[in-house]
Amino acid sequence: xxxxxxxxxxxxxxxxxxxxxxxxxxxxxxxxxxxxxxxxxxxxxxxxxxxxxxxxxxxxxxxxxxxxxxxxxxxxxxxxxxxxxxxxxxxxxxxxxxxxxxxxxxxxxxxxxxxxxxxxx
Amino acid sequence: xxxxxxxxxxxxxxxxxxxxxxxxxxxxxxxxxxxxxxxxxxxxxxxxxxxxxxxxxxxxxxxxxxxxxxxxxxxxxxxxxxxxxxxxxxxxxxxxxxxxxxxxxxxxxxxxxxxxxxxxxxxxxxxxxxxxxxxxxxxxxxxxxxxxxxxxxxxxxxxxxxxxxxxxxxxxxxxxxxxxxxxxxxxxxxxxxxxxxxxxxxxxxxxxxxxxxxxxxxxxxxxxxxxxxxxxxxxxxxxxxxxxxxxxxxxxxxxxxxxxxxxxxxxxxxxxxxxxxxxxxxxxxxxxxxxxxxxxxxxxxxxxxxxxxxxxxxxxxxxxxxxxxxxxxxxxxxxxxxxxxxxxxxxxxxxxxxxxxxxxxxxxxxxxxxxxxxxxxxxxxxxxxxxxxxxxxxxxxxxxxxxxxxxxxxxxxxxxxxxxxxxxxxxxxxxxxxxxxxxxxxxxxxxxxxx
Numbered sequence: 001x002x003x004x005x006x007x008x009x010x011x012x013x014x015x016x017x018x019x020x021x022x023x024x025x026x027x028x029x030x031x032x033x034x035x036x037x038x039x040x041x042x043x044x045x046x047x048x049x050x051x052x053x054x055x056x057x058x059x060x061x062x063x064x065x066x067x068x069x070x071x072x073x074x075x076x077x078x079x080x081x082x083x084x085x086x087x088x089x090x091x092x093x094x095x096x097x098x099x100x101x102x103x104x105x106x107x108x109x110x111x112x113x114x115x116x117x118x119x120x121x
Numbered sequence: 122x123x124x125x126x127x128x129x130x131x132x133x134x135x136x137x138x139x140x141x142x143x144x145x146x147x148x149x150x151x152x153x154x155x156x157x158x159x160x161x162x163x164x165x166x167x168x169x170x171x172x173x174x175x176x177x178x179x180x181x182x183x184x185x186x187x188x189x190x191x192x193x194x195x196x197x198x199x200x201x202x203x204x205x206x207x208x209x210x211x212x213x214x215x216x217x218x219x220x221x222x223x224x225x226x227x228x229x230x231x232x233x234x235x236x237x238x239x240x241x242x243x244x245x246x247x248x249x250x251x252x253x254x255x256x257x258x259x260x261x262x263x264x265x266x267x268x269x270x271x272x273x274x275x276x277x278x279x280x281x282x283x284x285x286x287x288x289x290x291x292x293x294x295x296x297x298x299x300x301x302x303x304x305x306x307x308x309x310x311x312x313x314x315x316x317x318x319x320x321x322x323x324x325x326x327x328x329x330x331x332x333x334x335x336x337x338x339x340x341x342x343x344x345x346x347x348x349x350x351x352x353x354x355x356x357x358x359x360x361x362x363x364x365x366x367x368x369x370x371x372x373x374x375x376x377x378x379x380x381x382x383x384x385x386x387x388x389x390x391x392x393x394x395x396x397x398x399x400x401x402x403x404x405x406x407x408x409x410x411x412x413x414x415x416x417x418x419x420x421x422x423x424x425x426x427x428x429x430x431x432x433x434x435x436x437x438x439x440x441x442x443x444x445x446x447x448x449x450x451x452x453x454x455x456x457x458x459x460x461x462x463x464x465x466x467x468x469x470x471x472x473x474x475x476x477x478x479x480x481x482x483x484x485x486x487x488x489x490x491x492x493x494x495x496x497x498x499x500x501x502x503x504x505x506x507x508x509x510x511x512x513x514x515x516x517x518x519x520x521x522x523x524x525x526x527x528x529x530x531x532x533x534x535x536x537x538x539x540x541x542x543x544x545x546x547x548x549x550x551x552x553x554x555x556x557x558x559x560x561x562x563x564x565x566x567x568x569x570x571x572x
Contacts (some may be wrong), residue, residue, distance in 0.1 A: 021449070024399070027209055028209065029207040029208055029209055030207060030209075030210060030213070030230070030232060031204050031205070031206075031207045031232070031233070032204070032205050032213055032230045032231050032232055032233045032266075033204055033205070033232070033233060033236055033272045034201060034202055034203055034204065034215035034272070034342065035222050035231060035269070035272045035273050035276060035348040035349075036201060036218075036222075036269075036303065037201075037254075037263040037264060037269055037348060037349035037350070037351070038201055038263060038264045038265065038350050039198040039201075039261070039263055039351070040198070040261055040262065040263070040264070041195045041196060041197050041198060042135070042136060042137075042195065042196040042198070042261075043138045043195055044137050044138045044139075044192045044193050044194055044195065044196060044310055045137070045138040045139050045418060046184055046190065046191045046192060046193050047142075047190045047191070048137065048537045049186060050182060050183060050184070050185065050186065051183060051185070052183060053179070053182055053183055056195070066152055066206065068151050068152055070154065070155060070156040071131040071147075071151040071154060071159040071162070071163075072161050073156065073159075074163055075158045075159075075163055076157055078160070078163050078164070078175055079175065079179075081179075082175060082179075083179060113182075114182040116178055116182070118151070119122055120123070120150075120152060120196075120301050121123055121125070121149070121150045121151070121152050121153065121302065
């Protein structure tokens with residue numbers, strides 16, 4: 001009987017050690033390295049001054065995203081209906097919707113008081 | 122903008138330095154909506170602000186600026202600590218998941234010791250800048266050095282000997298998680314001695330999850346794209362509507378150079394490298410199919426028919442991954458180079474009418490411009506006798522339309538099959554299979570310069 005109790009005691013002790021070891025390993029703190037890269041600083045771009053658009057020209061630009069022309073046309077019509085004192089010019093950007101159109105941006109800077117551009121989808 | 126992109130639009134405006142840009146939102150989507158629905162959208166309210174939309178647009182044009190709107194100078198970002206605060210492994214794994222540092226699975230935690238071991242595999246200084254990367258052209262570019270790439274290589278489970286390949290991938294500045302609503306995938310093909318040196322698998326199951334180098338190099342590219350290239354934040358820097366399962370491993374495999382038929386050049390040699398160079402080559406696409414078909418037709422005819430009906434949306438390019446036994450068959454059919462096979466397929470493939478016609482071509486056909494006028498008479502179910510697998514003509518500086526030799530803006534007559542169809546040999550020869558997909562070649566980078 002004594003021998004049996006002895007074995008039982010040893011088994012309990014081993015079990016306790018087994019439970020306590022992983023637990024302490026799991027609780028140990030480690031240091032790891034940051035996986036993130038370096039984000040660039042952001043250069044602030046001041047917005048141009050604005051005011052009344054009565055008697056002025058505003059461009060409505062269609063970037064030609066697939067099958068969105070009805071939306072642009074309706075936008076242009078509603079702006080003309082509700083704000084007739086403003087000259088709303090509907091203009092299609094060149095190329096595909098992803099292409100830049102520096103000529104158009106220059107034209108707008110030169111001739112318009114503002115721009116409304118609709119981007120898909 | 123449409124209301125689905127509030128987060129994207131506001132963060133983009135912020136990162137472009139116009140944090141208060143006046144953005145108005147319509148219900149989503151506006152594509153394929155008839156005029157009466159569009160008018161209803163416009164006469165309603167902005168789904169984000171709840172205010173009447175048209176009035177809000179005009180207010181955006183007329184309301185005076187705030188002092189914030191007029192600010193100039195720079196906004197600095199939060200400093201980047203080299204080490205993260207100490208914590209238990211479980212908590213760090215959770216932190217990496219919660220911070221979107223992973224692909225959704227656990228990682229090998231990048232301790233300094235592991236990163237130092239990785240760095241031993243290159244002669245380059247840990248602080249040397251490797252490059253910059255962005256999710257897509259309009260996004261800001263993040264910068265990273267050799268040590269930062271090593272951190273991500275450790276996380277992916279890569280062995281140090283894979284590191285020069287991973288650095289070569291990082292040096293391209295190409296994100297594997299391109300931000301588009303159409304859920305792009307990307308592919309890596311490794312050529313040259315390095316593939317054998319590091320134990321990559323070009324044989325049975327090369328494209329599957331069976332080899333540590335194939336798997337972890339591909340996975341490292343995803344981690345690099347997320348953590349060093351600022352990509353992969355759904356809704357902000359990743360917009361793929363359904364996502365793409367190929368993004369987990371990026372189809373990373375070596376070409377089976379040892380089993381190329383006589384006269385077939387390894388892919389990197391086709392791109393101007395020496396056979397002894399070790400090179401990574403990147404591809405962009407969406408999907409691929411794995412096919413074998415037994416009929417009275419030759420394999421080259423089956424492949425060409427498949428190509429005719431393959432979508433290849435927008436790119437008009439495709440890549441074939443051909444099993445070595447199929448490559449041998451094609452060689453026996455007289456194709457003694459990859460170029461000859463690509464030329465045959467591009468020349469003989471046609472285009473189903475539903476894929477051929479776009480509004481611009483219909484316009485030309487209706488104006489009587491040939492061959493479009495004749496093609497239009499063939500009807501909706503016709504096979505148009507023109508291949509889509511042609512080189513996209515380079516755009517001349519200042520030109521507003523694509524230029525072609527024939528002067529037509531689309532579908533030029535001149536074919537250049539070498540640049541529209543790519544062929545890579547891979548597989549273990551267990552059957553006469555080939556895989557084909559809408560992948561187009563992007564670029565190659567030297568592995569040797571990162572050893």
